[in-house]
Amino acid sequence: xxxxxxxxxxxxxxxxxxxxxxxxxxxxxxxxxxxxxxxxxxxxxxxxxxxxxxxxxxxxxxxxxxxxxxxxxxxxxxxxxxxxxxxxxxxxxxxxxxxxxxxxxxxxxxxxx
Amino acid sequence: xxxxxxxxxxxxxxxxxxxxxxxxxxxxxxxxxxxxxxxxxxxxxxxxxxxxxxxxxxxxxxxxxxxxxxxxxxxxxxxxxxxxxxxxxxxxxxxxxxxxxxxxxxxxxxxxxx
Numbered sequence: 001x002x003x004x005x006x007x008x009x010x011x012x013x014x015x016x017x018x019x020x021x022x023x024x025x026x027x028x029x030x031x032x033x034x035x036x037x038x039x040x041x042x043x044x045x046x047x048x049x050x051x052x053x054x055x056x057x058x059x060x061x062x063x064x065x066x067x068x069x070x071x072x073x074x075x076x077x078x079x080x081x082x083x084x085x086x087x088x089x090x091x092x093x094x095x096x097x098x099x100x101x102x103x104x105x106x107x108x109x110x111x112x113x
Numbered sequence: 114x115x116x117x118x119x120x121x122x123x124x125x126x127x128x129x130x131x132x133x134x135x136x137x138x139x140x141x142x143x144x145x146x147x148x149x150x151x152x153x154x155x156x157x158x159x160x161x162x163x164x165x166x167x168x169x170x171x172x173x174x175x176x177x178x179x180x181x182x183x184x185x186x187x188x189x190x191x192x193x194x195x196x197x198x199x200x201x202x203x204x205x206x207x208x209x210x211x212x213x214x215x216x217x218x219x220x221x222x223x224x225x226x227x
Contacts, residue, residue, distance in 0.1 A: 043219060099144055099146050
């Protein structure tokens, strides 16, 4: 079992729709969870971080964390073509050591006009 | 604040050579982590430095090494390059590296091994 799993996609949604991205992780000791966005040929940029169970909202983005189910998700409301990118779920492998981000393979999101 | 910077941005080497990549973290950040990104393996953790000490290391051969200087700048070195080392090498910095910090990535160095 991979440590962090994501559907590779592509996830195709129409402009203005809600995009839902999901991620599961295996290390129950994980403390910190991050969503990064990566455009082709660029480096990852942080979208959201979440540390506690529940929802965290920032503009059009909502991160959801359920530690019991070892599940993290990212909702993008009012999706725009500029949101088309690969979304990487990252978990801080706390039990494996400091600052060791474990990444999923990423989900490609395509928002079509 | 200026972001994480990495030099060089692009590098072409041949098998058997060695290479040194450089990373300057965000001012005030003391933790620097290195990652390798390839199409096949995705983003993989290489190692993390804090206060000039390597605190954690990923599952890479000993050909991959690094160091951190007193000003928090970091370098990584790959010796005896192999074709499979062709990748985007990313450096990320965070303030204290306590496990909850956000890591901010630099633009990366794209290494091509011929």
